[in-house]
Amino acid sequence: MLGPSVIHHAPTLGVIPVPHGPETGEEYEDYPAMAHGAGATEQERRILGHMTHPDDSFTPEGVYWADLPFRERIKFVSRVQAAEDRKEARATWEMFKKDPLSPVSYYFRNAVLPGAGLGLEGYVLFSIGNLQPLFAATWPQCWADTGKECTNNWVAAVTYLEVVGIMAGQVGVGIIGDWIGRRWGLIQDAMIMFIGLLMLTASWGLNLNGWVICYAWSLFFYGFGVGGEYPITATSSMENAVSAGRLSTREDRLHRGRKVTMAFLMQGWGQLINQGLLIILLLIFHHGSGDPPYSAVATQWTFRVSFALPAVGTLWLVYYRTYKMRGAGEQLKASKKKHNVTGYDSTSLKLACSEMGGRLLATAGTWFANDVMFYGGRLYISKFIQVLTPGNKSVMVTWVWNLCNVIVSLAGYYLASLLIDNKLYGRKMMQQVGFFMCFLMFIIPAFNYGYYSSKAGIHAFQAMYFLSSFFNQFGPNSVTFLVAGEVFPTPIRASAHGFSACVGKAGALLATVLFNYIDTQTKFYFFPWFGLAGMLLTWMFLPDTTGLDLKEQERRWSYIRQGKGDQYHGIAVHPTHLSLWERLRGIGKLYDPKLDERSRIEDLRAEWAEREAMRAEAEVAGNAKQLEELHDDHDFNESVHGYFTQTTTPEMKAMLASEKRGEKGGSSSASGSTVANSANPSPMLLPNPAAEDEITEEKPKSSAKKDKSSSKKDKSKEDKS
Structure with a gap:
């Protein structure tokens, strides 16, 4: 001694x-x-x-917080959290006294900028789904089920090629991020999305079918950049939560999850801005009315302007990532230097598959289950709109209800970011509760569909729709994005995240395909079980990295x-x-x-x-x-x-x-x-x-x-x- x-x-x-x-x-x-x-x-x-x-993880006697008896653990965690809350409140107040707008600029630097790519991604992808009913109302000869002017396969390919492009980007850019570096992946994604938006804005054809083909391939190209945003934004947000190359900081231990989810929730803001902007643009170009019939000119202006505006923001993102994020990826460089690795660390990939196969099953499997559930949520809105407004043909009604749903979802995003680092709740519990609540919100109407789809039960049906959206964000949608990179080591973090996201997007593709082949009642029988499967996969295979x-x-x-x-x-x-x-x-x-x-x-x-x-x-x-x-x-x-x-x-x-x-x-x-x-x-x-x-x-x-x-x-x- x-x-x-x-x-x-x-x-x-x-x-x-x-x-x-x-x-x-x-x-x-x-x-x-x-x-x-x-x-x-x-x-x-x-x-x-x-x-x-x-001292944020150990008692003065050197006992780790997770080793404390239950009551003492609650006291310790609550004391540390309360002290941190007071510290942040004092810091915010001091910032406000010096400059009332400084807290806003702080939020912009630490949440908006890191999540800008995901915000643009949420904007455009949400726009694709919102525009389809407008296209169908304007050009029924092409987009309607009975349309004969366009090839049905190409109309369907608009959705499929978009998803395939995203899947390719998730895997490809995930590997690039671990191979060449995070910064290169960030710049490349922004460039691809910018070019893709230009293609979408200027998409054209000699006839409607030619335009649909051009539109579909533009979505595929844009989708590759969007897919890359998932692994590269998650890993860079996580690793940039601390200073260059340093892992062990108080900020990392106490707020790492919040740092990532605050970037991720920009996806929700992108959806909100898109839906609000589409409503405004249609009113502007359709002479102040949102009711059909819709002219081709009004529709053309609406969708092209809606794509052109985010192109400006994406071009700025290219500049910002090129000149203002030079330190992105320092942690990866330090890890490669430590293990004497240049290029892609294939040794770590092989080891991770053998040593952490259960974790990969958890992150990929739960993401798959969540995406099936997420896209299954579309079942609700079309049905209750049909009951509440029978005979309605205006896209404006659907857009307004979508806007309400996005606002509810944003509340779930923010609550997730607030509690995701709480050691008494944390990632694993949040994901299990979220999956279980989504399971309940689908299984209840599935076995009493006649009542809930009638006027007598339609308001309860609406409530379950909004609750499923809230718990999806305050649960698996936020947690899967975080843990898919967090539970893996630095050398293969982006690859693991990209693979998990790709498997998840396969769930979205499955849901999209099934929508075309089964009736609504059967869909409600089918989708709930993915919520239960996600909860069980989380319970068995997902580690809880809260506070680690x-x-x-x-x-x-x-x-x-x-x-x-x-x-x-x-x-x-x-x-x-x-x-x-x-x-x-x-x-x-x-x-x-x-x-x-x-x-x-x-x-x-x-x-x-x-x-x-x-x-x-x-x-x-x-x-x-x-x-x-x-x-x-x-x-x-x-x-x-x-x-x-x-x-x-x-x-x-x-x-x-x-x-x-x-x-x-x-x-x-x-x-x-x-x-x-x-x-x-x-x-x-x-x-x-x-x-x-x-x-x-x-x-x-x-x-x-x-x-x-x-x-x-x-x-x-x-x-x-």
């Missing part, structure tokens, strides 16, 4: 030190040799506690990648953060906080050694930007630096830096497990107490005093936080 640190006084330059003489020099702190058993010493906890036991530090997930992945997964004992294998399937496989038995405490310190030592090597290279190369980034990382403060400097031999420092940076094919997991788990560690790996005085002398005389004061300041800051 480490003893207490000893304060020494350095001799004053030019003065010969005399035994029992006056203490003339500056103070510096000497760190005794570290222990090699399980657990950490009090001194190590004091110096490294802000990294190993952050992503750095711990990356630590575990490093161990797995080195073939030492059974040597990881940290919170990423805590039963709370594992699925039922993973617990049945015995993965949760690896959790041992005492064993992990020593491993974490040694992993931090390896990370520190890597940083020192990077600092030396940056100084030689004169890279001021990298030096500034290293200096701004407050986790590795002067106290931490002093501790590792005096308890790490030069040989060990060089070897750890080499392994950490992949020069010998190793990783931080290898270095950590070597010291912590080896029964007879090599003497070179052990700190050399005899060399400590030499190391101490190399340290500037004033550094110990700075370390001491820095430690006190850091502790004070943590207490205030």
